[in-house]
Amino acid sequence: MDFVPHTEEDVASMLATIGIGSLEELFDEIPQDLPRPRLERVPQALSEMQVGRLMAERAARDGRLLNFVGAGAYEHHIPAAVWSIATRGEFYSAYTPYQAEASQGTLQTIYEYQSMICALTGMEVANASVYDGASALAEACLMAVRANRAVASHRILMPLAVNPTYRAVARAIAGNQDLVFESLPYDPARGITPSAALEPFENGDYAALVIQQPNFFGSLEDVAALTDWAHRRRMLVIAVVNPTSLALLEAPGRWGSGAPAARGADIVCGEGQPLGVPLAGGGPYFGFMATRMAHVRQMPGRIVGRTVDADGRPGFTLTLQAREQHIRRGKATSNICTNQGLAVTAATIYLALLGAPGLERVARASMQRTAALLERLQRLPGVQVAFPGPRFHEAVLRLDRPVAPVLAALAERGIAGGLDLHGHYPELGHALLTCATETKTDADLDAYARALGEILERGSRAASARGEAR
């Protein structure tokens, strides 16, 4: 069961053309003493119908949960047009647009995407994507060290309120080039990075400060103060942002004070998944990256430019390829080659369909839904909102007992209640990160509140029953 179209006659005539007697002879340069694999762990072939049945069974086993988990991947409505177009064979089964004249569709789409990312972030230039938000931060850190000519340092200031997985990925990728990350604590009362946290670093040499907005707790940082502090110390500012939030929140390109050309983040990156890409068990998503024109030659990844053809008419092509591995090899800005093109195509269609007012509506509705969820949940005994806000569409709850069993009980009722923060932030106690987007109705919020209330109450009753027995 495969996709080989050859008939017996085809094979016979092709072998005759080649001048050999069997398919076996095609491999006469492979050493004979290498064993022929038996592939015992690869099952027998299935027909399309059989594999369809198998996948339907596997999918049914997972079912569909009412989802309140965010933590870097967010469930938003995806317009029907987005993937209906993105999965057209002409987008889906095309290669990287190296042959520009036969790839104008992909190239123009990427140019439009770059333009939209620049519009959202307030930056001058964006690349055609990297793998995801976490690897985008790793690349941004490496880029900042290359781009900051004022400070020759391999050290980066990294707030602990930045997504802990992003921090881990930055360490795993950039640590190979001996980058050092110094942690900035967060204010345990407010869940943001306070100016006081910066004081010990006043006199050190650092290439860049990372600022995540909203931060991992969903709280909003004082980005202007952080940006100005870093710029006064000749650091670059790396902004990690949620693209949906940029419909409401100030563009990183305008963070801080000073003249328009000097203010703002220097490198902006983040996870593009909220823009029309399904949760899909963790990927494929895409990472976006944008910067000032002055740093464009330090940016990794592909970039599309508009130029003219031999008749002087506009057309699109990959440009500044001298930064990339297929030209510069060991001296390239990154080893990245394949990126997340199809997810970028989806995001471009998503942003076109929503436009600025539609995206703003998603952002406001998500904010409102989270506020409405918190209002319901904090009425429950044993539930508190950890940080006072302001926040976007995610918040930390403190429970009066360990979170993991509560999440397991919620899952039994078909609810994915959030992320247990115990592993990443044990100092927060029984902390749960939860999120509601525009996809959640009042009935959904009520269902979550009711389920959580019952689970907590049952737990309390059980505890007091044990107490009475003693």
Next chain:
Amino acid sequence: MSATDPREPLIFDLGRPGRVAGTQFAPLDAEPPPLPADLVRREPPLLPAVSELQTVRHFTRLSQMNFSIDTHFYPLGSCTMKYNPKACNTYAMLPEFLGSHPLGPAPQGLLACLYELQEMLADISGMHAVSLTPMAGAQGELAGVAMIRAYHRDRGDHARREIIVPQAAHGTNPATAAMCGFEVREIACEADGDVDLQALRAALSERTAGIMLTNPSTLGVFEHRIVEIAALVHDAGGLLYYDGANLNAILGRARPGDMGFDVMHMNLHKTFATPHGGGGPGSGAVAVGERLAAYLPVPVVGRSADRYRWLDERDVPRSIGRLSGFMGNTGVNLRAYIYMRMLGREGMARVSAYATLNANYLLKRLQSAGFEAAYPRRRASHEFILTLRQEHALHGVTAMDVAKRLLDYGFHAPTTYFPLLVPECLLIEPTETETKEEMDRFCDALVAIREEMRNDPGKLRAAPHTMPVRRLDDVRAAKLLDLAWKPTMNA
């Protein structure tokens, strides 16, 4: 643009202030809490203001300006542009899979697929264990080389600072080695395409961390002496990295683990038919032998008593860590799983057999028509190289001219000017899913183009003539950087 202009305006230019796709507005019954004024965006982002139909028509038209596997023969060497089965996409996009949050309760159905995929890939590579988290080939390389680095470090072998890479290697190999903090040592190839063993012996030392090889190599030939090379590198204390870009050539026929490789990546978007999507997403699963298993990037799917879960840093404490925010390109991995289940055990070796048959058939036909093979004394693998150096000398046309002219004949161009050490080269990879007739037509087109070289070389130099645009000015693109639309451009 005129009515006959095949190009499409920018979506920004299609919009009108105030126009919206109304049904895409999220319901908003109450206002959210107010934001502090200093955090609020002052000017809305300049996004398109278009209707849903305008959006659909615009992107559908753009799609029609692409060549793709679904529409054209796409013999792009080193890229394995085989048919991407529709079933893989359809079943990977079942709503339960799409709705699964990566940090929610472990989805047993999805994880069962991924666990079995790890098992199948370990078997096919002849390796001990697999991690699916690398999101493309280059990230798989990064994972592999980082594991080599961690292995030497744990042994206190700090002098091993060099990675050896043959001249003909993909650019990602030296770029990856540099990204992992290694020095790159490039070594020559012999005239028949194999690694120069003398150069290898000279390069090996107590500074050698490892070697990165593609086999069959980027020159389209199988490295004869791979077992000997592996012994040499291991004797010098180095490890061997296998770049899986050309795995299609040996699938089900020979295994890198059996050749002596310690670690490798597989491009699931090549060998296992997941789409290239106009540049991605790919997936670059890494496989390792026993001595590197402790270093695999997390998360990895584990199973105990029929329950599946993601293993993390606590389970794999010496892991090189995380390379992605979540679990890698899960949806791509799922498509590869579906493909492999359809092919099954017996289908794997048929892939390499028919990919190699097609390449050797096409090469022989082109040679008979007078084209020059770069390695005429070698058996082609799943791909082969033509050199147009004679045509270039006689008619002044380049490999690029031929590539562009092929577009006019309805074929995507082969890979051009790679590998760099063969002059005026075309790297051609037909894959196993193409028919004999399609390759015959491609061969006829190249023969016709060669006639044009003699009779009308100007036509080649000006090609393509039938695409939405003529040849593009790359120099201008890099000089007068126009990388994003700005509203003033309309004025």
